[in-house]
Amino acid sequence: MTIAPFPRSILISCLPVLALLVTDRAAGEWDVQGIEELLPQQESELEWERLRASGRSPNLGLLRAADPPPDTPIRNCAEWEPLTGVLVRYPFGVPPLLLTDLDDFGTLHVIVSAAAENSATNYLVSIGVDTSAVQFLVEPNNSIWTRDYGPWFVFDGNGDVGIIDHVYNRPARPDDDEIPVAFGRQQGIAVYRHDMWHTGGNYMTDGFLFSMSTDLVYNEAAAQNGMSSAEVDSLMEEYYGIQVYNVVNDIESGGIHHIDTWGKFLDEETILIKEVWTTHYTYDALEQRATLIGSLMASTGRNYTVHRVYCQPIGGGQPASYTNSLFVNDLILVPTFNNAANDSNALDVYRAAMPGYDVRGYYYSGWRTDDALHCRAKGVMDSAMLRVAHVPIREQSVGPVLVQHYRFAGDDWRTVAMANVGGDDWEGTIPGPASDTTVDYYGLAGDATGREEGSPRVAPDHWHDFPILAGATGAAVVTSDAGPAAFPNPFRDRTHFRFELKYPDRVQLAVYDVRGRLVRRLVDGQRPAGATEIDWDGRDDDGRPVPAGVYFFRLRAAGIAHARPVVLTK
Numbered sequence: 036m037t038i039a040p041f042p043r044s045i046l047i048s049c050l051p052v053l054a055l056l057v058t059d060r061a062a063g064e065w066d067v068q069g070i071e072e073l074l075p076q077q078e079s080e081l082e083w084e085r086l087r088a089s090g091r092s093p094n095l096g097l098l099r100a101a102d103p104p105p106d107t108p109i110r111n112c113a114e115w116e117p118l119t120g121v122l123v124r125y126p127f128g129v130p131p132l133l134l135t136d137l138d139d140f141g142t143l144h145v146i147v148s149a150a151a152e153n154s155a156t157n158y159l160v161s162i163g164v165d166t167s168a169v170q171f172l173v174e175p176n177n178s179i180w181t182r183d184y185g186p187w188f189v190f191d192g193n194g195d196v197g198i199i200d201h202v203y204n205r206p207a208r209p210d211d212d213e214i215p216v217a218f219g220r221q222q223g224i225a226v227y228r229h230d231m232w233h234t235g236g237n238y239m240t241d242g243f244l245f246s247m248s249t250d251l252v253y254n255e256a257a258a259q260n261g262m263s264s265a266e267v268d269s270l271m272e273e274y275y276g277i278q279v280y281n282v283v284n285d286i287e288s289g290g291i292h293h294i295d296t297w298g299k300f301l302d303e304e305t306i307l308i309k310e311v312w313t314t315h316y317t318y319d320a321l322e323q324r325a326t327l328i329g330s331l332m333a334s335t336g337r338n339y340t341v342h343r344v345y346c347q348p349i350g351g352g353q354p355a356s357y358t359n360s361l362f363v364n365d366l367i368l369v370p371t372f373n374n375a376a377n378d379s380n381a382l383d384v385y386r387a388a389m390p391g392y393d394v395r396g397y398y399y400s401g402w403r404t405d406d407a408l409h410c411r412a413k414g415v416m417d418s419a420m421l422r423v424a425h426v427p428i429r430e431q432s433v434g435p436v437l438v439q440h441y442r443f444a445g446d447d448w449r450t451v452a453m454a455n456v457g458g459d460d461w462e463g464t465i466p467g468p469a470s471d472t473t474v475d476y477y478g479l480a481g482d483a484t485g486r487e488e489g490s491p492r493v494a495p496d497h498w499h500d501f502p503i504l505a506g507a508t509g510a511a512v513v514t515s516d517a518g519p520a521a522f523p524n525p526f527r528d529r530t531h532f533r534f535e536l537k538y539p540d541r542v543q544l545a546v547y548d549v550r551g552r553l554v555r556r557l558v559d560g561q562r563p564a565g566a567t568e569i570d571w572d573g574r575d576d577d578g579r580p581v582p583a584g585v586y587f588f589r590l591r592a593a594g595i596a597h598a599r600p601v602v603l604t605k
Contacts, residue, residue, distance in 0.1 A: 064401050066126035068158060073128055074178040074208070076291050076406055082207040093206035101230045105191035109276030112188045113242030115302060115362045115492055117417040120144050120170075122218070125155040128179035128411050130399040131162040133368065138168040140363050144415060146172045146181065146214060174217045177208040182235040184208070185413035186215040189275060196418035198226045199274050201233035204255055224418065229274050231267065232259045236293035236410050241303045243334035244278040246271065249285040251292040265551055279334070283324075284594030286317045296405045297321065299358045301342070301388055303426075304333035310343040311354045323537050323593040330535035330566070331590070331597050335426045336524070342388040347377045349404060357381040359407035362414065365493050370407035371396035391497025421482050425490035427499040440495065441465050441476040468505050475500045525602035528573065532557070532588050532599075535566045542592040546571055549585050573603050
């Protein structure tokens with residue numbers, strides 16, 4: 036097993052739209068104590084009136100200069116990585132049970148105004164929260180949407196944690212926009228501000244330099260910053276280290292256009308996508324996307340595994356938002372909707388997709404179709420995290436294989452020693468089995484602070500497994516079927532791209548160089564349902580061989596933009 040850390044981590048590897056103005060407050064949501072009518076997700080005219088009356092300017096991203104980005108290489112943290120706490124806001128828009136549970140798993144960071152700090156303390160005590168686990172961030176604030184305006188965490192090239200601060204796309208809420216800076220100051224974390232509009236509910240990343248958002252990010256960056264999509268992609272790489280930014284069309288004609296209302300990364304190659312009833316207007320789009328995403332390659336080099344969660348009608352005939360969940364280390368916290376059968380089914384979907392995790396449901400009357408638990412809570416990354424990142428073996432292999440803790444089918448667990456083989460790389464070798472069998476395995480790593488992290492994240496409560504053949508010696512040889520094989524990669528003479536549609540659709544597939552220049556058009560037109568397989572022979576549109584280097588397949592279909600790098604050698 037090769038172990039190669041990012042700074043402060045361990046890697047285990049095997050082979051224009053301005054916000055809509057809402058004027059009707061009659062049906063507004065109140066906090067859990069009933070002391071404050073909470074602001075809606077989209078700004079109200081009343082907010083603008085109050086802002087104008089105060090003489091303050093809205094934060095349009097033009098009132099501050101952007102900071103230089105962090106030192107490279109930069110890595111943006113995924114939601115399932117180690118946390119030290121969760122950030123929420125008082126007055127609360129989350130159920131009391133959630134708060135009393137969160138204090139058991141780290142620091143409960145609570146944004147609160149100075150005038151409300153005593154009230155917040157009294158309420159937390161009254162519901163049984165351990166206030167020794169609470170840290171208040173006493174700052175002016177506007178709303179409960181900590182996911183949208185809260186800090187985004189990265190590690191820079193020196194191994195130091197940093198906060199990236201985008202311009203919150205609610206300009207009438209300037210206090211919320213300042214929260215990442217205040218949090219960084221309180222925690223002693225460097226903050227890097229850029230001037231592009233964004234919002235946290237419309238972003239998910241896999242921790243391996245792949246990220247995804249809806250086209251809201253492109254639309255608002257064009258309208259408010261005058262940026263092209265290529266410039267957005269460049270900024271995401273410059274500040275967040277994102278090498279592949281997949282920006283998809285949203286499935287809704289209205290609403291807030293956040294990706295967490297219908298899809299969620301569960302790990303580097305697992306995605307949860309909402310399923311709705313057949314007569315709902317988003318049904319076809321969701322089915323087409325689920326099929327297409329399941330045929331595309333994740334950063335691991337294998338296809339995404341797609342899990343579906345049925346989201347029944349709730350208020351207004353819109354779907355429940357079971358995808359709007361929260362990771363807290365070994366927990367997955369899922370919103371529920373007082374529907375026993377569908378709530379239970381949703382929790383079972385998470386358990387099947389993420390075995391070994393503690394999956395818990397939380398009912399709250401405030402959950403809506405485009406807003407639930409994920410929107411109202413933001414994980415705080417462990418700045419000294421011990422990160423175990425691993426691409427699991429899935430396919431049949433010929434032993435021996437490099438892992439740490441293993442067992443053959445029916446055996447007890449055994450451990451192999453890990454030896455440093457240079458730099459940050461470590462190896463340990465399983466002996467070949469006496470007969471063809473299955474290997475279960477996991478990796479664990481610890482540091483001097485007592486932290487211990489594993490792969491899978493919940494190891495040893497769960498493990499990876501793969502079939503292994505007897506009789507071979509030497510390094511493991513991993514064989515794969517045609518499923519994940521969008522390539523060989525790297526390639527010399529010819530490489531391969533594969534995708535699948537549930538329904539016929541228009542498709543564009545092309546090859547671009549690292550500067551974004553078109554090299555070769557491969558598909559541009561209607562494609563049938565089912566699998567499409569395309570070869571590229573390393574030539575441009577004029578039939579000329581292109582130089583060795585990195586190129587990108589870029590696919591646009593069914594509202595999805597997907598990019599995948601490939602290396603041409605000579």
